[in-house]
Amino acid sequence: MGSLTRRALLFASGAAVGVLGVRVVAPALPTRTGTRSLQRPEVEGILNDASGLSPTPVRSARVIDAEADERLANLLRNTMDEAAETGAPVCIGAARQSMGGHALPRAGHAVRFDNGFVEPHTSRGTYRVHAGARWHQVIGALDPLGFSPAVMQAGRDFGVAAAFCVNAHGGDVPATPVGATVRSLRMITASGDWVTCSRDDAPELFAMTMGGYGLTGLITDLELEMVPNRRLTPVRRTLPVAEAGEVFARIAADPQVVQAVGWLSVSPSAAFRQVQVTAFEATDNQSELPPVSAPGRVGALARRTLTAQTGRAAAKRLRWWAQTEAAPLVRPSDVTRNTLLNCPAGPVRWGRGRTGIQQEYFLPPPRLAEFLASCAEIVPASYQELLKATLRHVGADRESWLSYAPDGPRLGVALTFSQEMTTRAEADMTRLTRDLIDRALDLGGSYYLPYRPHATSAQFRRAYPRAAEFAAAKRRLDPDLRFRNGFWDTYLATL
Numbered sequence: 146m147g148s149l150t151r152r153a154l155l156f157a158s159g160a161a162v163g164v165l166g167v168r169v170v171a172p173a174l175p176t177r178t179g180t181r182s183l184q185r186p187e188v189e190g191i192l193n194d195a196s197g198l199s200p201t202p203v204r205s206a207r208v209i210d211a212e213a214d215e216r217l218a219n220l221l222r223n224t225m226d227e228a229a230e231t232g233a234p235v236c237i238g239a240a241r242q243s244m245g246g247h248a249l250p251r252a253g254h255a256v257r258f259d260n261g262f263v264e265p266h267t268s269r270g271t272y273r274v275h276a277g278a279r280w281h282q283v284i285g286a287l288d289p290l291g292f293s294p295a296v297m298q299a300g301r302d303f304g305v306a307a308a309f310c311v312n313a314h315g316g317d318v319p320a321t322p323v324g325a326t327v328r329s330l331r332m333i334t335a336s337g338d339w340v341t342c343s344r345d346d347a348p349e350l351f352a353m354t355m356g357g358y359g360l361t362g363l364i365t366d367l368e369l370e371m372v373p374n375r376r377l378t379p380v381r382r383t384l385p386v387a388e389a390g391e392v393f394a395r396i397a398a399d400p401q402v403v404q405a406v407g408w409l410s411v412s413p414s415a416a417f418r419q420v421q422v423t424a425f426e427a428t429d430n431q432s433e434l435p436p437v438s439a440p441g442r443v444g445a446l447a448r449r450t451l452t453a454q455t456g457r458a459a460a461k462r463l464r465w466w467a468q469t470e471a472a473p474l475v476r477p478s479d480v481t482r483n484t485l486l487n488c489p490a491g492p493v494r495w496g497r498g499r500t501g502i503q504q505e506y507f508l509p510p511p512r513l514a515e516f517l518a519s520c521a522e523i524v525p526a527s528y529q530e531l532l533k534a535t536l537r538h539v540g541a542d543r544e545s546w547l548s549y550a551p552d553g554p555r556l557g558v559a560l561t562f563s564q565e566m567t568t569r570a571e572a573d574m575t576r577l578t579r580d581l582i583d584r585a586l587d588l589g590g591s592y593y594l595p596y597r598p599h600a601t602s603a604q605f606r607r608a609y610p611r612a613a614e615f616a617a618a619k620r621r622l623d624p625d626l627r628f629r630n631g632f633w634d635t636y637l638a639t640l
Contacts (some may be wrong), residue, residue, distance in 0.1 A: 172456025175528055177498070180567040184498060192241070192249050196597060197500045197566065199246035201631065203255045204233055210259045213275050213331070213366035218339045221256070221363050225337065225627055228254045234629035236359050239277065239304025243311070244503060245598035246631030247358055253629065256363075258304075265290055265371065271328055272371050276306035276364045281487060287371055288437040288483045295326040295370040300490030306330075306364045311595045312356030312545050314557065315486075318402045318424075320540040322550075324355035326370040332362035335623035339365070353618060356545035358594070358632045360619050376434055377403055377425040378479045383469045386517045389420050390510035393538045393556055401426045403482060407536030408468065409517070409558075411454070412461045417521040420536060421469050428479055437483040448493045455496060455530050455563045495563055502529075502562040502574065505593035506581060507539060507555035512588040516558065519584040524560075527577040529570070533561035546615045549591045549608075557593075575599040582608070598635045605636045616640040 185191070185200045193200050207224070211217040228235045234253035241248055249255060258277025263286035265272040272292075274283060281301035283294050297303075298313035309330070312322045329343035332354065340362075342351040354361045384392065389407060396405045404425040409417055440447070454460045495501050508516045513536075524531055539555045542548040549555070564570050578599035582592050591608045592600065606612055616637045620626070626633075 173458070174456040174530075174565075177565065177567060180565075180569055182498065183566045183568060183571065192255055194241045194243055194246055194249065196244040196502060198571070198597070199244070199249065199631065201246050201249040201251050203250060203253055204228075204231075206255045206257070208257050208259050210277075212260065212262060215339075217365055218333060221333045221365070222337050224254050224256060225333070225335075225363075229625070229627065232625075235363070235627060236630040237276070237306075237363055238359075239279070239307035243595040245596060245635070247595055247598075248307070248630055248632075250630050251634060258306075262366075263287070265292065266368075267292070270371060271368050273366060273368045274305050275366055276304070278305050279303065280305065280308075281489075284437055284483050284487050288374060291374050291434065292371040293374040293482045293486065295372045296321055296323050297486055298323065299488065301487050302490050305369070306367060309355060309364070309367060310357060310359050312542065312548075314537065314539045316404045316406045316537050318399070318405050318538060319397050320538045320554070322356075322539070322542050322545075323369075324545055325540075325542070327355070328368040328370065330354070330364055330367040332364045334362045335625065335627045349618075350622070352544050353546050353615065353622075356542075356547045357615070357619075358547075359630060360628050360633055360637075361622060362628065374434055375403055375482050376428045376431055376479050377482055377485065378428050379423050379425050379477050381421060381423045381473065381477075383419055383421045386418060386420050387514045389422065389536060390513045390556060392422055393536070394510055394554075396422070396424050397538050397540075397554065399424070399426075403427055404485060405538060409534035409536065410465045411531045411534055412465050413458045413525065414462070415465070416524065416531065417517040417534070419469075422536075425480070425482075425485065434481050435484075437481065437487050439484075439487050439489070444489060448491070451532050451561070452493060452495055452563065454532050455499070461532075498566050499563050500566050502564045503559065503596050504562070504578065504581070505557050505559045505596070506585040506590060507549045507557050507592070508585060508588060508590040509553065510556050512590065513556050513558075516584060516588055516590065520558070520560075520581065523577060523580045523584070527573050529574055529577060530563040531560060532563055533559075535559045546611045546618075547594065547609050548611075549593060555590065579604065594632070598631070600636075602636060602639070606640075612637065613640045 191200050192203050234250040236250040237256045238248035260275040260277040261282035262275040263283050280297045296315050296317050298315050308323045312324045314322045331341050396402050402424045407420045407422045410419045537557045539550050539557050541553050542550045582600050582604050
């Protein structure tokens with residue numbers, strides 16, 4: 146495959162451009178004089194999430210490394226009994242990448258698993274994992290056997306059970322959320338029972354738990370589908386956003402395409418006007434696949450390039466030029482599916498007094514161009530720093546109760562911002578987010594829940610019409626509300 150892939154050259158050239166921008170152009174950012182900072186020091190008894198903007202007091206934060214056996218079940222039951230003495234909630238989290246305190250139980254007991262158990266079953270085409278396993282551990286176990294997780298989100302650092310609880314999606318084609326690849330799971334319910342859930346056993350509980358944000362029980366282990374690892378070659382083209390919906394529809398129907406992603410320009414003068422679509426197609430030669438590798442220094446340079454754009458329009462223009470004009474001059478190199486998936490989400494150094502904020506909106510493919518036109522109006526009207534915007538195809542999800550694609554395929558528009566950690570920036574981001582949500586809803590789309598809780602209750606109910614039904618069913622399953630977190634407190638408690 147070669148030690149210097151085209152992907153590596155793309156990242157490296159972009160990194161060089163970003164560093165050049167840092168040295169030549171001072172960042173054009175508003176002064177913070179008179180602002181109130183939202184940064185908080187790390188304090189015992191306070192947990193936060195990836196945003197750094199969700200400080201949440203908890204009674205306890207414990208790490209459990211027990212195997213998924215009766216000992217683990219008893220440890221969780223003991224935690225639940227301890228919490229019940231004071232009416233405190235319990236919630237399990239993994240990497241805590243949610244950005245609205247969704248996995249944090251206020252004044253409750255926060256549990257994190259530290260166990261990377263993965264057991265492949267090649268004859269079944271599945272693998273069983275501890276709820277605490279991260280995706281890089283799954284890839285590490287499957288790769289030597291020639292297999293790959295059927296679906297995982299971008300970022301190898303996230304937890305597998307957590308991905309099921311937010312029903313994350315990836316860049317797979319044809320696309321499905323992670324939940325569609327879960328065969329079964331075991332969980333501790335509010336009554337303390339250790340039950341098995343699947344599409345055959347307790348199907349309603351299974352569907353509620355998929356994308357249910359940990360509100361139905363404490364997952365201990367899961368069985369998921371795996372697929373053969375494959376050698377892929379990237380095919381790229383740059384086109385106007387008006388053509389993106391049709392192009393992604395063709396890609397989704399192409400049996401040779403295994404992964405696909407679109408990169409949108411974030412240059413202020415041309416933001417949301419062009420997209421570079423990359424389809425990773427299976428090659429004819431699938432013999433002697435190389436072992437999985439990680440980006441290493443190249444990945445670190447890519448993350449440095451991302452943040453180097455903050456406040457520098459010239460760096461954004463140069464990075465887009467490097468991606469669409471310079472990089473295509475280099476011959477594409479093949480990459481395995483596992484190596485493509487094995488990219489870390491962090492760490493990212495956002496800069497002094499700043500943090501990274503993710504958002505995602507889901508649009509019917511024919512309405513994508515209209516939404517991006519709204520983005521081109523709404524985002525520049527704020528003073529948020531948009532650093533990255535990508536597109537992915539997402540298949541319909543008619544199974545989970547809180548589905549972001551309940552009636553057909555969607556195109557996911559993922560936005561990455563660098564946000565100042567001040568009260569004024571929070572107010573500005575709230576306005577921006579609500580404007581984008583309104584536009585997505587007006588176009589028949591939705592938005593993704595795990596991020597900052599800026600959506601109004603009315604917007605949440607409009608985007609997720611089964612929310613009240615979900616809350617009522619949760620109360621029947623958990624009448625004492627033993628499983629609560631920031632998501633429940635913010636959006637479901639009053640339904």
